[in-house]
Amino acid sequence: MAALGIATSGGNWFSALALGVTLLKCLLIPTYHSTDFEVHRNWLAITHSLPVSQWYYEETSEWTLDYPPFFAWFEYALSHVAKYFDQEMLNVHNLNYASSKTLLFQRFSVIFTDILFVYAVHECCKCIDGKKAGKELTEKPKFILSVLLLWNFGLLIVDHIHFQYNGFLMGLMLLSIARLFQKRHMEGALLFAVLLHFKHIYLYVAPAYGIYLLRSYCFTANKPEPAASSLFPTLPFQAGPLPCILGSKLLGFVQCFGQSAVCHRLLSVGKAGDASIFLILTTTGHYSLFPLLFTAPELPIKILLMLLFTIYSISSLKTLFRKEKPLFNWMETFYLLGLGPLEVFCEFVFPFTSWKLKYSFLPLLLTSAYCAVGITYAWFRLYVSVLTDPPVSKTKKQ
């Protein structure tokens, strides 16, 4: 009884957060899932039933294997567990097969692989300097970062409703970032290389990694290459990948790791300006995900979860940076508040107008355009912030 007492006493808030979000993910099992569910079922079937030489040629389903080989091996490993749930899902010709056991297996596989993400968040928290924090647990940067990452709204609805495997991939990326912070450059580089072989979309941040590793590992000031070192200005790592990530956002949907990288920077460097960039990026990024969940039963879930996350992130960061200037100016406030009327129009007004038949793309267009403004603005401000930051001295690093 005493051991149980120690285990459950208020000491281990991180486990409570991780366990709590896992329980929430279990509740999301019966919700709507997109065609990505069938995509992954098909890949399980392909990797299980066919020889390796056929994996990238198989065309029975329209959802052909188009991720790098490590992901294919990952699906192959999963398929060996899947056969104990429902053998029929591993048949390549069973298109759109979605029995209850298949659903259970696929959902649990996402929840289970999120363990890597939880571990990575834990490692990231270690890199944060909590000295300037208040005594209250809820005001500590580690706590705030953990909540913003573990309970990230975007990750929840994309991974656990829409259905994807971004959790463990984000975990790999966060882990490699954490290793770079901890000066374990080789491990960080290896983890990033592994990540690229899971999902090639992470090529977007490869330039930042490359330049940072060159500057902080290959051509440091200690090593006798003064000419080379002067070519690469000192860049704090936190700033490095962000413009790349946000630049890529202009080209495609990658805000999840954009947010986590910005989040990490802001909580380790600690400027109110970064907080407002993070909040604008997060809120508009999350809102841009709304068209992914268009079914009626998921409407209250997505609105309530987003409101909860947004209200928490604004209030916690406001408390953390209360001694500095206000987070948003009037223009930014109006922009963010404008998301409310936009949502009301797209979900409740537009479907009952006569435009619906002729201009059915209108809500999507308005959402994308409105969010693009916010994200571009965040990218621009971040670039300015990175370029105007004073160079980080070696002794200041955590």
Added chain:
Amino acid sequence: MKLRDTGKKSLLIYQSNNGILTAVITIYYIGDWIIHLLQLIIVFYVHMLLIADLLIYIPAVVLYCFCLKEMSTKKKVANALCILLYPGLILIDYGHFQYNSVSLGFALWGVLGVSCHWDLLGSLAFCLAINYKQMELYHSLPFFCFLLGKCLKKGLKGKGFVLFIKLACTVVASFVLCWLPFVTEKEQTLQVLRRLFPVDRGLFEDKVANIWCSLSVFLKIKNILPHHMQIKISFCFTFLSLLPACIKLILQPSPKGFRYTLVTCALSFFLFSFQVHEKSILLVSLPVCLVLSEIPFMSTWFLLVSTFSMLPLLLKDDLLMPTIVTVMAFFIACATSFSIFEKTSEEHLQLKSFSISVRKYLPCFTFLPRVIQCLFLMSVITMVLLTLMTVTLDPPQKFPDLFSVLVCFVSCLKFLFFLVYFNIIIMWDSKSRRNQKKTD
């Protein structure tokens, strides 16, 4: 979705080419709007429950927690969170689909009112609760005894009498308002009463964790005793078991005594009354939630058992995953907020005065906390095992209801233990009058 898109495209092509068929297109528009409206209405009908919760139950819980004394704000918030996370109410209301939170919310407003000396408002709220769901009558005796005790304390010849008259008028007026459309004819009133109290349906229906259902495993009472005898015996047992606590409440009215008497009365009704449904355990769970901050270990244990007792119903409704998730969330929230495993001493269990009394005759009576801890462990193990068995195994053909009966039987034994425990707290409470003022 694909068919609709194809239909839309072909209609548009036809329209641009022909310009006729406007009537067909208009019908298509209207149909599309109706489908979308229906979808939203269905979703929001289900979410009307959330709105009712937000308006009635949740504010009552939050206000109750914030009126608690000698607690930091953080503890109050944690307390409110634990009460709101009680799995039984969430699963029955949102899973099985009922509106229990409305009646429980009104009853809670009633408790708040009479505890904070707003007796008239409290009585009005409780009358609304009773007239919303007649099951709330399980709480009526404690309300009556507490208010009567207050009147007696103020003096029957002075302020007490005035208060009594005011309360009587409030209750009569609220009942008249609710029943007005149904008292125009005597026959209609009687029919309403017959529907509310279906005594013809027998001592119990289906499997429920009370005495009569558990006894019927060994002795078929329904077949042995005639119907009117069953009613009389049930009546006697119910009132005999709740009488001591009620008399104590009349003689020594206090908010703390009131809360515990709510528990014992509701539990007596649940265990011994007529035509009890398994969902009636929610009426016991609500007052137990109110004493969560005072005896966190025992309250958490009780609330887990109460959810477990409804397992057959929850499984019938396909709620296994939500049950597991909500029970785990509730357990973790209580364990971390109240450090329940560190609060198993005699004092934390409010059994100190009882143990001192027993030690006068039995000096070696120091093992009570240990016994209770063992019982808790055994209880959790049986609950987990029975759940696993019910979910994974098929019952033998001779006894198709074996697992449901086992669940009810085991839960009934635990409820009897809790009935004795809560009665002990009430009866030995007078020994610690100094502490009484602190927790009122």
